[in-house]
Amino acid sequence: MLRDTVRAHLPETLPPRLGVAVSGGSDSTALMHLMADIARREGIALFVATVDHGLRDEAADEAKAVATQAQELALPHETLRWQGWDGLGNLQDQARRARYRLLTQWAEALGLGSIVLGHTADDQAETVLMRLARSSGVSGLSGMVHVRSQGNVSLLRPMLSVTRAELRNNLTDIGVKWIEDPSNRDIRFDRIKARKALEQLDPLGITAQTLTDVAENLERAREALAQYAQDSARQIIRVDGGDLTVDRKGFVGLPEEIRRRIIIAAVTWIAGRDYPPRQSTIDRAQQALSAGQTLPIGGCLLVPDREKTWICRELKPVGELVTGVAEAWDDRWIVTGPVRPNVEVRALGESGISQLSDWRDLGKPRKVLLSSPAVWSGETLLAAPLAGLPGEWHVKLSDKRPEFFASILSH
Structure with a gap:
């Protein structure tokens, strides 16, 4: 049963107040109905938010449609509007960042510690394909994680093992309609290209489910590498306020992948970056740290000091x-x-x-x-x-x- 599958991928004990992000598409609409059922059974107060990016004329009406469905489920709903795009840069990337920022701010204002998101096995498979095209490593190919922190808010993805077809069948069975976003057919976007590519790969047995299984396998490998990196960092790094000092000899003696992970963690922690620097930048940082050279990286600075190197804010x-x-x-x-x-x-x-x-x-x-x-x-x-x-x-x-x-x- 879909409800049981979703519940199995949520924390064992749910917080008393929980948010759910709903765009009106099939995935998030199904999630709202499933979460409403779970919330009723467990006495959880559920809150619904829709982000209107202001990029399509239909978006406002779609948000109203979600609000109507939420009302029918006796759930409070709020529309969050983004007005920050200046027409420059990668639209999808900026919209995604804005979406998470708005949702996090909404959750913090309502005292919600977690937001449930509607990403599916199809989304996971598309993500893996796009990252393959960027020659990603273990972390990238492990896809989206089930739980991710955004500030003080946890983002939960309990449907990464569920396909879009399963969710649409569920909505059809209970007589619920969803909204078709025309941008989901726009092949100018990489994600839609990946979606089309999946259709061509199906005869080879490369499906949303198999790619999701691959991502889960690599996620286990990622967790093992992260644990090794943490154990190694404890041996060679000292935290000094908001700065870090790295024992260079100890750093040089680590495997390259572990050195890379330590640099990414340091830069992310100090500069507060959402995403790591490019691989070429990380490679230069590894070389500079090992050689005792000064180097700016991702808003941080490597500063050699005798046998150690400081990593601080630039x-x-x-x-x-x-x-x-x-x-x-x-x-x-x-x-x-x-x-x-x-x-x-x-x-x-x-x-x-x-x-x-x-x-x-x-x-x-x-x-x-x-x-x-x-x-x-x-x-x-x-x-x-x-x-x-x-x-x-x-x-x-x-x-x-x-x-x-x-x-x-x-x-």
Whole structure:
């Protein structure tokens, strides 16, 4: 039974309040009905959201149609509107990023710890094919994961083993209609090309289900490699505030794949990137770290220091960033202390470090300190807690950032 299949791929104990993202297509519409049944049986409060990307005239009416179905199921519904596209760049990529951002903000506002998404075995198979075309490795070919964190919200995908045909048959059986998005037939998009390619591969036995099975096999391999990378990182890396120090000799002695994973984890954790740098960039970083060379990578900086190398935030991405006290600076630092007029948080930078006389006593390279948060009043440095001048202010990493070693398991 589909409901039992979906439930088996959700956490054993569901939170009391849960979100579900519904576009109105067959996959997410089926998910909404299945989750409504599960929520009724388990006493869960279920909330529905639809993202209107504003890219098609029909989108607003489609969101209203979802709202009507949600109302029939006695579920609260909200339409989230994206108005951020400037007509430049990769539309599908920007729309996807906006969709997750809007859904996460919606969930946080409602106190929802998790959102259930309607990705299917067909989506998984298409993802594997597209990543094959990009020569992806184990992580890429393991496809979409069943659970992924987006800030403080968990994204759950309980239908990755269920095909679109099964879901449509289920909707037909219960007399529920769905919306056909015309963009799903637009072969300008890579995903639609992959969908068409799957139809041609079927005679070879390469189906959505077989590619999903391959992704699951590689996911087990990915988990094993991630565990090895975490164990190795604990031996050669020390966390120093928001920076990392790497023992170069230990790093060089690791297998190349593990070195690659450690660099990706470090850059992602420090710079807060959604996606890792390109493979060629990671390769250069491996070489630079092993050789004790300075190199910027993905908003971070490799800084050699005797037998170790620091991985820290690069100054350039945060050089003009300004927030108030008690606000998140660089989406990871929280500065606490007196809130006064004209007092703000900025990077320490060259002008700040020139006002410190004993920063060398900390034993940190100059370049590492430059990107650290500092408290300013105009051009006067009031505090630099990570550079030896705490004053009346203190700094800590945001609770939204996971502990570094734990974060390795998510890459």
